[in-house]
Amino acid sequence: MIRMLLRVLGADYAGPVRRTVALMTVTAVAEGLSYALLVPVLRALFSDDPATARPWLIAFGGAVALYAVLRYRSDLSGFRVGTTLLRGVYYRLGDHLARLPIGWYTTGRVGEVSVLASRGVLQALSVLAHLLAPLISAAVTPLTIIVVMFASNWQMGLAAAVAVPIVAAIQVRSGRAMAVGDAQRHERDHDAAHRVIEYLQAQPVLRAGGRTAERFDLLDDALQEVARSSRRRAFTALPGILGLSLAVQAVFTGLLALGTYLALGGDIGAAEFSAILILAARCADPLLSLADIGGQLRGARSELTRLEALLRTETLPEPSTPLEPKTHDLTFDAVTFRHGTRTVLDDVSLTIPGGQRVAVVGPSGAGKTTLLQLIARFYDVDAGTVRIGGVDVRSISTETLMAQFAIVFQDVYLFDGTIEDNIRLGRPDATDDEVRTAATAARLDEVIDRLPGGWAADVVEGGSLLSGGERQRVSIARALLKDAPIVLLDEVTSALDPLNEAAVHEGIERLMAGRTVVMVAHRLRTVHRADRILFLDHAHIAEDGTHEQLLHRAGRYATFWTSSLTPVT
Structure with a gap:
């Protein structure tokens, strides 16, 4: 023993x-x-x-x-x-x-x-x-x-x-x-x-x-x-x-x-x-x-x-000689990823130039969130390569890799503590002015003003004191404070009321400015202004183009777009 x-x-x-x-x-x-x-x-x-x-x-x-x-x-x-x-x-x-x-x-x-x-x-x-x-x-x-x-x-x-x-x-x-x-x-x-x-x-x-x-x-x-x-x-x-x-x-x-x-x-x-x-x-x-x-x-x-x-559970291996990416473009080179016996992505190849905004849409289970997770190396691919700035993500140290991303998930988890504590997770050494500037940009200041105790209010474990939209604003403020060159957004407005959705969109627009962005969304009205749209289906990229190009092709994206605008009776 x-x-x-x-x-x-x-x-x-x-x-x-x-x-x-x-x-x-x-x-x-x-x-x-x-x-x-x-x-x-x-x-x-x-x-x-x-x-x-x-x-x-x-x-x-x-x-x-x-x-x-x-x-x-x-x-x-x-x-x-x-x-x-x-x-x-x-x-x-x-x-x-x-x-x-x-x-x-x-x-x-x-x-x-x-x-x-x-x-x-x-x-x-x-x-x-x-x-x-x-x-x-x-x-x-x-x-x-x-x-x-x-x-x-x-x-x-x-x-x-x-x-x-x-x-x-x-x-x-x-x-x-x-x-x-x-x-x-x-x-x-x-x-x-x-x-x-x-x-x-x-x-x-x-x-x-x-x-x-x-x-x-x-x-x-x-x-x-x-x-x-x-x-x-x-x-x-x-x-x-x-x-x-x-x-x-x-x-x-x-x-x-x-x-x-x-x-x-x-x-x-x-x-x-x-x-x-x-x-x-x-x-x-x-x-x-x-x-x-x-x-x-x-x-x-x-x-x-x-x-x-x-x-003894096998972890994601760290590189013996880590490299650092010099640019912020993203590349998928013949990527295949399986979850158990199910193939989520199959021989997917794509290139996202630095500074471009790309939206990823498609039916549930198509692999949209998995694509984001592979970029951030939450998993390792089964075949192929994911690169940032031409460097394989497996050749980048975890600390350096995570410094490249600001990630906003659909489900936001807040730790027991104040709003300021949770925002500072993005950059612990930030000044008070920087924290408050990020909060204002995410329209979080109006939420803080309503809370008893303001900045000193405890949001409780999980952030249960705040609504879903208010937690999203904290997540966006956290991402703004981090000021990373690549932004990954995963269904951030799929379950928000109109007021919070407008506030979150305003914060996201500030977050995306001048950065490489990959966003996943079900609400197609939120992605039509993207520089490029990828339609994932059956583990492949079925369509790739701008909003107008994909509508003109009258393919799967056009069908999705039309159904999203059709009122339910």
């Missing part, structure tokens, strides 16, 4: 972990060795001159004090390393997630990552802070005590050593059985969590159907499965717990009987017999704790396994 932990943490953190493990091991050995002094202490106390026990008592006190200092230092090291590594793991996880393809983020995976990044990482890293010291103590201290018992009496030491493989076999066997139950319980918990979210999201539908008083069968079934898996897990754990307890008690009873036999035969004295029984009793406590520690370790190990699997 330590090796898995080191793989998850990375090579930079291996040193502190190894030092902490070494310190905890030394502490456990020191604890076991300190009990060796009980033999001369008791021998002196049982002698004709008990006063001779004084130096041994002083030595025993010193050994205990040394152990206390080592235990304090090892526990403190565990906590410090744990908290330091927790921060490091979050940074590593965040960096890794930022380099994964956008298509990796399915709804199910987003939920899994959110749980893993919160509870999972904390549980995994709790090994260092809370579990590692008890585990090492439960394993190393009894072994050290057995060595001490061998030094005192080889028969008693040998009898105690017999217990080691028995306890280890029981622990391994019960651990394997419980691991299966833990995996099943995790799967049932995961399914139940999805059903709870589904139930909450389905409230409008359930209430509209008058089913608010009815039970949600899918959720009930999932919760019943959780209860059943919990019962199975408890019954699976019971034999191991009882077996470990009985084995430890049996060994202790055996040592008691053997010690009594040796004492009655005169092979050992009363002092040695008492000391060995004390040592045997001290072995029993940590061994009995192995069952509880083992359960916690299995939970942490399962989280580590999922965390390691996530960190």
Whole structure:
């Protein structure tokens, strides 16, 4: 498990972990060795001159004090390393997630990552802070005590050593059985969590159907499965717990009987017999704790396994020798992209000169948004090349590539904080005047004036304090502040009311001025002023030209244009 932990943490953190493990091991050995002094202490106390026990008592006190200092230092090291590594793991996880393809983020995976990044990482890293010291103590201290018992009496030491493989076999066997139950319980918990979210999201539908008083069968079934898996897990754990307890008690009873036999035969004295029984009793406590520690370790190990699997997920590779584009023209050279078994773009070639405005239209599922995502390298193409300024996007570093784009999506996400905080995401080092100028250009100032608290108003996580159109204005202000040479627009006005649509269009016009623009839109009335229009259909560019040229051809675009102007009756 330590090796898995080191793989998850990375090579930079291996040193502190190894030092902490070494310190905890030394502490456990020191604890076991300190009990060796009980033999001369008791021998002196049982002698004709008990006063001779004084130096041994002083030595025993010193050994205990040394152990206390080592235990304090090892526990403190565990906590410090744990908290330091927790921060490091979050940074590593965040960096890794930022380099994964956008298509990796399915709804199910987003939920899994959110749980893993919160509870999972904390549980995994709790090994260092809370579990590692008890585990090492439960394993190393009894072994050290057995060595001490061998030094005192080889028969008693040998009898105690017999217990080691028995306890280890029981622990391994019960651990394997419980691991299966833990995996099943995790799967049932995961399914139940999805059903709870589904139930909450389905409230409008359930209430509209008058089913608010009815039970949600899918959720009930999932919760019943959780209860059943919990019962199975408890019954699976019971034999191991009882077996470990009985084995430890049996060994202790055996040592008691053997010690009594040796004492009655005169092979050992009363002092040695008492000391060995004390040592045997001290072995029993940590061994009995192995069952509880083992359960916690299995939970942490399962989280580590999922965390390691996530960190091994293939990311978009970074170039070893990154290049920088000198111009802002865009080129698709025989690009093919597949999503699973479906071909989204098939052998697409096009060139967009720098400073040109290109609109991309077509039916749903034609690959319009995918085309934008390939430009920004949210995915890598399956065949062909996407270039910016003649440079393959795969040969440009992520930081340099993202600096080329200002992107405005249809669904805008705002972070918990003020409007100014969210605008500054475009350029964190911008001055206050630059932020306010961008907000004014996006007609966001009138929204800020209406908010209680103005610029200091908290928009709440997701920006739920604002309407969809107002969030779009924040996104446009963010893009204006970034001042990137290439603008990508994805359905930015598809669901806005007329007032917000007019404000957003005004901000977009300012954003597009003098830049290379690729825009996706369903409302064809928003694209007819583009320099060029691409009509995507069946993974190909079916038509390419200006608005007037495409209308004159009377093809698919003309049909779309006509249907968009025809009122619905």
